[in-house]
Amino acid sequence: MFKLKLEQRFHKLSSFESIKVMSQTDVEKIEKPTTDPKDIAPDVQLKVVNLRKYFPIEGGFLWKKKIADIKAVDGVTFEVKNGETLGLVGESGCGKSTIAKTLTFLHKPTSGEVWFRTGRDEEMIDLRVLSPKALRGVAKDLTMVFQDPAASLDPRYTVMQSVLEPLEIHNQVDDSDKYAVVRSILLQVGLSPHHAYRYPHELSGGQQQRVGIARALTLQPRLIILDEPVSALDVSVRASIINLLIKLQDELGFAYIFIAHDLSVVRKISHRVAVMYLGKLMEFGTVDDVYDDPMHPYTQALMSAIPVADPTVKKERIFLKGEVPTPIDPPVGCRFCTRCRYVRQKCYLEEPELKEYDNHKLVACHFASEIKAGTHVLADELIDAEESVDAS
Ligand SMILES: Nc1ncnc2c1ncn2[C@@H]1O[C@H](COP(=O)(O)OP(=O)(O)OP(=O)(O)O)[C@@H](O)[C@H]1O
Numbered sequence: 024m025f026k027l028k029l030e031q032r033f034h035k036l037s038s039f040e041s042i043k044v045m046s047q048t049d050v051e052k053i054e055k056p057t058t059d060p061k062d063i064a065p066d067v068q069l070k071v072v073n074l075r076k077y078f079p080i081e082g083g084f085l086w087k088k089k090i091a092d093i094k095a096v097d098g099v100t101f102e103v104k105n106g107e108t109l110g111l112v113g114e115s116g117c118g119k120s121t122i123a124k125t126l127t128f129l130h131k132p133t134s135g136e137v138w139f140r141t142g143r144d145e146e147m148i149d150l151r152v153l154s155p156k157a158l159r160g161v162a163k164d165l166t167m168v169f170q171d172p173a174a175s176l177d178p179r180y181t182v183m184q185s186v187l188e189p190l191e192i193h194n195q196v197d198d199s200d201k202y203a204v205v206r207s208i209l210l211q212v213g214l215s216p217h218h219a220y221r222y223p224h225e226l227s228g229g230q231q232q233r234v235g236i237a238r239a240l241t242l243q244p245r246l247i248i249l250d251e252p253v254s255a256l257d258v259s260v261r262a263s264i265i266n267l268l269i270k271l272q273d274e275l276g277f278a279y280i281f282i283a284h285d286l287s288v289v290r291k292i293s294h295r296v297a298v299m300y301l302g303k304l305m306e307f308g309t310v311d312d313v314y315d316d317p318m319h320p321y322t323q324a325l326m327s328a329i330p331v332a333d334p335t336v337k338k339e340r341i342f343l344k345g346e347v348p349t350p351i352d353p354p355v356g357c358r359f360c361t362r363c364r365y366v367r368q369k370c371y372l373e374e375p376e377l378k379e380y381d382n383h384k385l386v387a388c389h390f391a392s393e394i395k396a397g398t399h400v401l402a403d404e405l406i407d408a409e410e411s412v413d414a415s
């Protein structure tokens with residue numbers, strides 16, 4: 024139990040310490056980027072190209088050797104614009120946290136490119152090719168808030184020490200300014216200055232999460248990755264933290280990647296949404312397009328589970344059958360083929376690309392247009408029709 028807590032603590036530290044993971048030798052091994060940074064639009068804060076994160080599985084009795092890979096993130100491409108919130112949704116185990124940890128270099132990417140706009144010249148920089156020292160410099164612009172507020176704070180530190188830690192690592196605070204800086208940040212996140220001298224166990228869950236957000240804010244980052252920041256909190260506290268995040272974004276203009284299971288919360292805070300399944304993106308678009316007009320059968324099933332407040336509105340609930348395949352050996356064709364109600368033979372053989380549809384929406388499904396137009400019948404109906412033809 025104690026070991027687990029320690030591991031949690033290690034993972035839940037901000038990205039600053041973790042950057043040691045990338046050694047200079049690792050950096051030298053990285054393949055050349057295929058993206059020209061000049062082609063990236065000026066309003067893009069982060070661009071991820073074909074990102075992969077595989078976790079090796081080792082076997083063998085005396086000599087350990089790699090026997091397979093867990094393909095947690097398997098070729099994901101997306102962008103986050105300045106000042107926007109990108110919601111990241113999908114079932115448990117689809118790779119959301121792995122993306123978050125790979126972008127903050129808690130995990131080293133297996134392959135792919137991570138471009139980030141930073142520095143005085145506002146240049147797009149490929150983070151994979153930076154030395155560990157340069158990466159630590161960028162880390163102040165790219166921070167992370169974790170799910171479990173209690174485990175993400177050091178129990179030996181007061182709130183003041185926790186909030187100051189990132190500033191001290193980056194030598195950005197004078198001793199004389201310390202209290203004023205902490206006071207102003209605590210007020211920004213809705214805490215009072217007297218909380219500065221408390222320890223994490225003397226705070227409620229909501230207050231602990233506010234301290235986590237305060238820590239992320241101290242260096243005035245450009246992008247904050249929030250991995251299930253409100254999942255451990257009750258509904259009323261959840262609403263106040265979401266409102267706080269929206270207010271801070273309006274005031275300070277940074278971007279968020281917001282990961283959560285609660286689709287209503289994601290809708291409230293996000294401008295665009297990415298839907299993930301088994302390590303890949305299935306659909307990507309504006310929040311209204313994805314929620315009100317989902318095109319991918321997986322997104323349709325996810326959205327059908329959102330409760331509707333109006334009792335007069337009838338909504339079909341789509342229940343997904345079957346198991347999620349293992350990320351060690353995902354299906355060769357469409358990743359969703361084992362559970363899709365529209366599946367056809369092509370889906371088992373060919374992997375669908377993410378293709379662009381109306382309003383710049385991206386969907387990875389061979390039959391997205393036909394499903395949207397209502398001309399693609401369900402697989403069960405097709406089988407019934409074929410059986411009745413055979414019988415007659
Ligand atoms: N350090 C690790 N070593 C090996 N496998 C890992 C590791 N971290 C994650 N995985 C595996 O990678 C896959 C994706 O995990 P991840 O934590 O990213 O999912 P998630 O979408 O965040 O799920 P949840 O919604 O439950 O948090 C899972 O199959 C998981 O078991």
Ligand code: SF4
Pocket residue numbers: 319320321357358359360361363364365366367370375387388389390391
């Ligand atoms: S490609 Fe086939 S299996 Fe995949 S979502 Fe589309 S219809 Fe379903």
Ligand SMILES: [Mg+2]
Pocket residue numbers: 119120121250
């Ligand atoms: Mg997760």
